[in-house]
Amino acid sequence: MEKSDERETRGGTMVQNHGRGRGRGLERSTSVSAYRSRSRWLPDTTNGRVTTCRATDGGLQKVADLICQKRWNRNLVFQTFNTKDADRILSIPISLADREDSHFWLHGVDGNYFVNSGYKVLMASKETKQKTNQNDSTTSWEHQSKKIWKQLWSLKIKHKQKIFLWKCLNNALPVRDIIYGRIKAGDPICMRCGEERETIEHTFLNCVDAKMTWKLAPIQWEGILEQHGCFRRWWTSIIEARHRPQGWQHIALSVHILWQIWKGRNGAEFNGKKYRPWTAIQKALKEWLELGEVDRLETRMSTTETEALHLQYPQLCSQHGVLQFSIAITRDKHEPWVGIGICLIGGAQGTHTGWAMRETSSGSFLLDEALALKLAMCKVAGMQHRVVQFQVQNQQLLNLIQSKQTRDIRLATVVEDIVQLKLLFHMCSFCLVQNDNYHLSSKLSSYALGITFDEELLFP
Structure with missing residues (x-):
């Protein structure tokens, strides 16, 4: 990962961020000329470095020499640096607290480095490179995946269900046909209907039990039967429902139904239990309603906290x-x-x-x-x-x-x-x-x- 760093002036010292979290900054005795050559401390610049080239420092030994009574010495700053650098330096606030030097992670919410934020920076950089290399007219799954994954992870469903759906979309769910194709063991034919190979599409969309389950569902996805041959295309069509009233709730319910179809399939596969479509719908509805109630409760708590936040600024x-x-x-x-x-x-x-x-x-x-x-x-x-x-x-x-x-x-x-x-x-x-x-x-x-x-x- 490339370092994203920037220096910060607090209490008259320069502070470098290596994208690694907080820590002790540079020594206060480091000279201004040394900062010019290699250090990154100017905000709102590509590399954080000053562009001024000077042979001598005029007696300046540290950044504190540029500060007088908690304010920048404007005349000295303009004498030492070119106009572009001087304007950027003068835009740096000077702390009243005289805090110690510290690192600041620019991509986090509070200056601290977290693995999650580092991962996002890496992925954003990777996606930027991919966009550069891709033709604008491409319609491949890889080109669509960014939006698909963003929508998937934002769904208000359980994390295990998001992983489950991710496996479905990546053809990584261990259905019979996939297992047979990889290790050449077992029977690829669906055990429930005994008619076709048990692919992901067959398991969730085309099997007799799956078709009956969707007929009993309280939501009907009409007009996408032609997509049943490819689970990815089917899911892409489902996601388009987010634009209609209560679209996200209907999408979440569909995930619960898929989850119950999978659990019912596993019960029949490993425990010999008979799959019952109506029972699968009842369980899916129950879990969906329970999760919705939890979400409403959290929303009410969030609203209460927001009101409390405003009350902390009393009249x-x-x-x-x-x-x-x-x-x-x-x-x-x-x-x-x-x-x-x-x-x-x-x-x-x-x-x-x-x-x-x-x-x-x-x-x-x-x-x-x-x-x-x-x-x-x-x-x-x-x-x-x-x-x-x-x-x-x-x-x-x-x-x-x-x-x-x-x-x-x-x-x-x-x-x-x-x-x-x-x-x-x-x-x-x-x-x-x-x-x-x-x-x-x-x-x-x-x-x-x-x-x-x-x-x-x-x-x-």
Whole structure:
């Protein structure tokens, strides 16, 4: 597997990700020139390396020399690196927590490496190569398989049934004809009807018992009898039913019926039990309904957890002593700037305190909003307020603060700082508000695009 790595700057140090999980980063004494030649630490680039070529470092020994008071030294960065590299460096958030260097896996949900995510990266790379080599007009099973497998693994059925169906589609189920074809032993003729070779198609679609079972089924797959000669084509036709109402449920029920046909076949093959089509349908329906009930229960629990998540951002405005801060951002349409407006709602004697700040845009609206919230928390923390609530306009940002999981290496740094800044307050909560262009914080964010230095304003 090719390494997918990227370096992250946290607390003034460079951090490399080898796609192997978290671990100790590079030594802080490593020189900037060494990073230029071989290290990968710039986000949003193909190889993560800077492109600047300089003979000397001007006395720079480590990345911390490029940082002053938790912010990039813009003049020094532009003096040391070309414009392209400088802009990328300045887009890297600097952590307030001074955390240790660590690896960050870009393809995971939280920066940690898991075998599952590594496997997905490998398979995606393999599929990309296959697409490159394939003719666009091909209709082979291999060309269709990606969609088929994705739909199969997403079905709400038991895992063993997914494996069972996978074997059917790959001609790997141990029916008599397949066993005979591989080891030349046994009788390839179906034991139940004694008329044809027991292939996968015969077992599940063409045997007398199988045909009777499907006639008794509560769902009927009309118009695909011509596909009964090939199980793969039959299943591909079944999958098309996902577009109709309750299509996925009907597909799942069909898998349960296939499963009961197989279990009934094995009971007759190995234990001499008589196969009863009606019994197979009853069992399939029972298991399907039970699984559906479990899924509905999990959905209700998930909804309850989501509601609880929103309740964790309590509406504290009715409680005495709670200060609310509204935050809004406005991005410049022509320049890489973002205006930040922060407004204290309902201060002493009904006055409003506001801050207007202009910062370099990260290029990501979500990251800009996260940075605005971080700056607001820093401002408020210096005012010694103990019980506060911050109003934001992005539900995704609230979810990230709760889960602390993101694939974006830059966003991970900012979210971590927000979580740490919460500890500075006796009680700190967040809530979602609708975007209101007439709200004071929105007006302040627009005003901020035209200022040079941060401004604190007082409104009656």
